[in-house]
Every structure is written in structure tokens, then in C-alpha cells.
């Protein structure tokens with residue numbers, strides 16, 4: 345499981361969406377690669393100019409040098425893999441090459457060089473018919489400008505792609521209705537797009553893509569044209585959708601928050617190149633250069649770091665076979681005011697305070713169990729730091745990190761949370 349999964353598990357658990365947890369738990373860590381992009385270049389220009397350029401030594405040429413040759417550099421040396429079921433985000437500022445890249449992935453733009461391998465076949469070698477089938481059956485794309493047919497109803501818009509596939513009217517309407525219901529527009533089937541708000545039209549765009557039942561869903565800045573509230577709602581719905589459908593999604597955005605919210609992994613582009621590819625945490629915690637550092641400087645590490653990354657070893661870990669005297673002795677050489685009490689199998693039971701141990705040892709009667717404090721804050725190793733704030737403020741005790749079998753993993757003090765937010769680049 346990649347770290348990005350953990351973040352979203354927690355986000356959704358907090359929203360009470362257990363289904364997400366179940367889904368992500370079952371997702372294999374090394375799930376199969378569905379898409380492999382190998383050394384893809386796109387140079388815009390006349391064929392002969394592009395050929396000349398590609399046969400020359402352009403690997404070391406700057407974008408400006410290339411652009412001086414009557415050609416424009418779109419993409420340079422792009423390579424990455426996408427796993428089946430992954431939410432892969434391509435992020436960059438305007439002109440960085442995002443749209444060119446996502447369009448190359450279905451050959452709406454033909455790459456000038458390189459391979460794009462989907463399900464072990466290089467789509468760059470496809471003939472017209474293979475390409476048409478690939479676009480009809482394997483992929484679907486959602487665009488920023490919804491691209492709906494204005495004189496078709498919502499139902500017909502959604503069913504249209506299935507019609508060109510040759511599906512019977514009954515079957516395509518059935519599938520279209522299901523997709524429309526999935527995006528929450530059941531009551532709007534018979535309306536024309538002009539009667540719908542921007543957000544609703546984008547839902548139709550989404551339904552149209554989903555009705556195709558593609559293996560890979562490509563989304564090119566689908567929410568950019570929407571106002572912030574609707575945008576946020578649509579973002580949440582898209583995450584839910586991926587949870588329930590487990591689709592491979594490739595999502596283009598210029599918005600870092602959107603990228604962090606969705607991405608299992610994010611590819612950051614600049615001048616036609618991927619300059620960093622990693623999980624949201626990797627990108628926030630270890631930006632590879634100044635450009636990425638500038639980009640992410642406003643993003644709070646608290647939004648991406650997890651409790652497992654910031655937890656510490658406790659000063660004192662007390663095992664259940666240890667008695668009050670031994671514990672008191674151990675406290676003498678410890679700085680901390682708390683000890684963490686665990687069973688033989690490392691199951692976490694509770695916290696013991698220095699004062700209570702001293703009192704117990706002084707009375708010379710009673711057991712550690714008598715002074716155990718069990719109402720203490722706990723979390724899993726994957727809780728996002730931001731989600732720890734309420735836990736940290738609701739209790740005088742440190743937060744204990746436990747695994748899914750309640751086994752003790754580490755502890756987090758309030759000051760550790762604060763430190764993690766102001767740390768520069770290193771995460772333990």
C-alpha cells in the first residue's frame with residue numbers, strides 16, 4: 345500500500361466511509377502496471393523540421409534552443425508507470441505540457457518519439473482501427489469544457505459513445521441510466537445540457553465517460569471551470585467514485601491542493617519535463633529542487649505527513665509482568681512523566697504516570713493495573729497529522745500509535761506535531 349492510500353483512508357474514515365478503508369486495504373501493494381510511458385517526446389512543428397531535430401543531439405538542448413528551430417518543445421523524455429487502480433496526477437503550471445501529455449496518452453496528439461504501452465501493447469504502433477477500438481473500449485476522457493452535444497438530452501449524451509460502439513438501444517440506455525444515477529443526475533435524464541449548471545454538465549461529462557466502462561479514465565482539468573464550492577463537492581465525489589469503481593485515473597491539474605487531495609502519486613511538470621514524481625508526502629517532505637520547493641511551500645506538511653512518520657520511541661515501555669517497584673525504579677532513570685503499558689504480545693493497554701507509580705510503590709499494595717489510565721488518545725500509523733490536532737487537544741496524555749491489532753508502535757507528543765509542521769525537509 346502506498347502512503348497516499350493511507351491519507352485517503354483516514355480522510356474517508358473520518359467521513360465515516362468504511363468502504364474506502366476496505367477497498368484500500370485490499371489493494372495490492374505492487375498491483376500490475378496498466379500504462380508504461382517510455383521516453384516520450386513531443387515536438388510541435390513541420391514533420392521534416394521535427395525529424396531533423398530528433399535526429400540531432402537534442403537531449404541536452406534547452407527549450408529555448410529547440411524553440412529557435414521553428415519547432416516548439418511540448419514534451420521531453422517523459423517516462424513513468426501507472427498501476428491498475430492508481431490515481432495518478434499530472435500537475436504543472438500553464439504551458440508545462442500537461443495537456444500535451446494526457447492527449448498523447450490516447451494519441452489525440454501523436455508523440456514524436458517514445459512508447460506508450462497500455463496492457464503490454466504500444467499504442468504508438470496502433471493502426472487507425474486499433475486506435476479507434478482503444479479509445480472506445482480501454483479509455484475515456486473528461487475534458488474541462490464538458491463537450492456535450494447541445495441538442496441531445498442528458499441521456500442521449502451519455503448513451504452516445506455506446507451508440508457508436510454499436511450497442512443496442514435498450515442496452516445503451518440501461519448503461520447510460522446507471523452512469524447518470526452514479527453521478528447523481530437521475531432526475532435530469534430528459535433535460536438538455538443548457539438547462540444544467542456547470543457542475544451538473546461536468547457530471548454528465550463524467551457519466552458519459554463512466555458509461556464507457558473504460559479501464560483508464562483520463563481527466564483534463566475537469567473542475568477548473570467550476571466555482572470553488574461546487575468544485576470541492578465534485579472533488580469529493582470523484583474520490584468516492586474511485587473508491588467504489590477502483591478505476592485507474594489519470595488526472596491533470598494546475599492546482600496543488602487538488603493534486604494532494606487525489607494523487608496516489610503526482611508527476612510535477614515544468615517545460616515539458618517531469619521534474620519530480622512521487623507520493624504527496626515525498627513531494628512535500630523532500631522537494632527535489634527549488635522549483636518544486638517554491639510550489640509546495642504553502643502546502644502544510646500536516647496535510648500529508650502521517651502519524652507513523654512522526655511517532656517516536658517512548659522513554660518507558662512497561663511490560664505487564666513488571667511490578668510497581670521495578671516500574672518505579674525505571675522511572676528514576678527516565679525523563680518522561682508517562683510510561684506505556686503493553687501486554688506480552690505488545691498489545692497496548694494504557695498509560696501509567698510517574699506520580700501514580702510513586703504513590704503505589706509507597707503504599708506497597710496494589711498492582712499496576714490499578715493505576716492504568718486506559719482512556720487515552722490512540723491512532724493508527726496512517727492518520728494524517730492534521731487529523732491529530734483534535735486528539736492532541738482533547739487529552740493531557742500523548743497520542744499512542746497502534747497497529748490494526750492494537751500492538752504498540754510509538755507515541756506522539758503535542759510538540760512532535762508542532763515540530764512536524766515546521767520541519768524543513770526531513771521526516772524520520
Ligand SMILES: Nc1ncnc2c1ncn2[C@@H]1O[C@H](COP(=O)(O)OP(=O)(O)OP(=O)(O)O)[C@@H](O)[C@H]1O
Nearest residue numbers: 388416417418436437438439440441442443444445
Ligand atoms: N498545437 C501546438 N502547436 C505548437 N505548440 C504547442 C501546441 N500545443 C501546445 N504547444 C506548446 O507546448 C507546450 C505545452 O503546452 P500544453 O498545452 O501541453 O501545456 P499545459 O501545461 O497543458 O498548459 P495549460 O494549463 O495552459 O493548458 C507549450 O509551450 C505550448 O505552447
